[in-house]
Amino acid sequence: MFESAGFAASAAGNEGHKTSRYGRLFRACSMAVAIALAAALAACSSSSGSSGSSGVASGSTLTVADVAPFSGVDAALGPTYLVSCDGAVQAINNAGGVLGHKLACTSADTRGDPADAVPAVGSLIANTKGLALVIGCTSDEAAAVVPVLNANKTVMFCMTGQSEFDNVKFSYFYRLVPPDLAESYAMVVIAQQLGYKRIALAFGNDIGSQTFVQPAVASIQKAGLTLVANETLDLHATTFRTEAQKIVSAHPDAIMTEALGSADPTLFAEIKQLNGGKVIPIIGTSAAISPAFYQASASAIGAAAFSANFHADNLVTATSGPAYDAFSQALLAVKGKVSGAQTGNFTTYFTAPGAVHLYDGINLAALAMVAAHSTDTAKWKPWIATIGDGVPGAVTVSSFAQGVAELKAGKQIRYVGPGGPTSFDAYHDSPGIFQIDTYSPTGAVQVAGNITAAQLRTVSG
Numbered sequence: 001m002f003e004s005a006g007f008a009a010s011a012a013g014n015e016g017h018k019t020s021r022y023g024r025l026f027r028a029c030s031m032a033v034a035i036a037l038a039a040a041l042a043a044c045s046s047s048s049g050s051s052g053s054s055g056v057a058s059g060s061t062l063t064v065a066d067v068a069p070f071s072g073v074d075a076a077l078g079p080t081y082l083v084s085c086d087g088a089v090q091a092i093n094n095a096g097g098v099l100g101h102k103l104a105c106t107s108a109d110t111r112g113d114p115a116d117a118v119p120a121v122g123s124l125i126a127n128t129k130g131l132a133l134v135i136g137c138t139s140d141e142a143a144a145v146v147p148v149l150n151a152n153k154t155v156m157f158c159m160t161g162q163s164e165f166d167n168v169k170f171s172y173f174y175r176l177v178p179p180d181l182a183e184s185y186a187m188v189v190i191a192q193q194l195g196y197k198r199i200a201l202a203f204g205n206d207i208g209s210q211t212f213v214q215p216a217v218a219s220i221q222k223a224g225l226t227l228v229a230n231e232t233l234d235l236h237a238t239t240f241r242t243e244a245q246k247i248v249s250a251h252p253d254a255i256m257t258e259a260l261g262s263a264d265p266t267l268f269a270e271i272k273q274l275n276g277g278k279v280i281p282i283i284g285t286s287a288a289i290s291p292a293f294y295q296a297s298a299s300a301i302g303a304a305a306f307s308a309n310f311h312a313d314n315l316v317t318a319t320s321g322p323a324y325d326a327f328s329q330a331l332l333a334v335k336g337k338v339s340g341a342q343t344g345n346f347t348t349y350f351t352a353p354g355a356v357h358l359y360d361g362i363n364l365a366a367l368a369m370v371a372a373h374s375t376d377t378a379k380w381k382p383w384i385a386t387i388g389d390g391v392p393g394a395v396t397v398s399s400f401a402q403g404v405a406e407l408k409a410g411k412q413i414r415y416v417g418p419g420g421p422t423s424f425d426a427y428h429d430s431p432g433i434f435q436i437d438t439y440s441p442t443g444a445v446q447v448a449g450n451i452t453a454a455q456l457r458t459v460s461g
Contacts, residue, residue, distance in 0.1 A: 157361030218461025390414030
């Protein structure tokens, strides 16, 4: 997640896992459907002018759509993003909206499955008036839905870490998070810093989690560590006793993992039971920084045991200052609004990657419209990078309200939100720098250290 943009390696595959062959076939079929739908949408757009590039009627509502899982094993992702959307949109509306338009949030449940995501996005496009922006599009469904949204000329800020987006350009795709392989390297750096030599992997069998595996294997070897177990977890299973036994028998110093839903907490509990009541240290991805993950894991093995044995990589985000204040106040203003998202310590959202970076994406898009004096995507989209990266003499702003005030005063602005400054490349990627996070026994996120670009390079596979 920052100077890690240089780690644009080939896309991670699923070779070596029993589900890989079927996963690739299923994904190829889903992509074929997506391309066909994208072509149809492009044809409709060219003939009717109904695409996302058109301006909207004066005074009408601009819609921000959260395209993400709200059901299935990754069901916690969608509500987390929706909290951020509601907070950002309410703050924007309180500051007068965008060029006379109010903003509103809606959602499309992808169920974490490309086969469900493509028709869900097709329905969203067909039935949503004033669709201005999409947020979410996780690794579970991005490969299938990004071509569809791009064909509809809809700007999207996606939470996918798939490396294929490092070198394939979609004009309407933007990303404020790094490729998953950089997170794999970050987890290995954490293991090095903590003195762990023997590593076990335990990743879910979903697309998003499997993209970590091959980069992690290569990075472990490059770092001179030993891979002692590599288990794939069926996210629909209710027990992982076999996998837990293999991990315990391999005697690892630590487990690197991402298996969302109930999978990881169940695995942790079974490992503790099989390991004489002792927890094996855990190194997670940034997806583990969420109230739902903490609560489930702490319930499974005890809050004290979990917090004492857990580390995760995460993007460096603001923890104080004007950008953090505006962001945290915006989220607190909608606390309790999103059903299914208000679990655990609410302050965890203040460092959750999806909450932080999608908030920034919404503000960038809204300010771009104001700067362009237009809701026509073709006119405001180029302003995203201009406002994010800044130009000489630009005034730094940390909220939508502040940005609008400076624009009205005739100033050039650079928006720097809680996710930090952007630096977009030719593929609209702006990855950041990593920090190491832990949890307190009450579920509050604590920063335990930082990871430099040089450290990532030394273990890049």
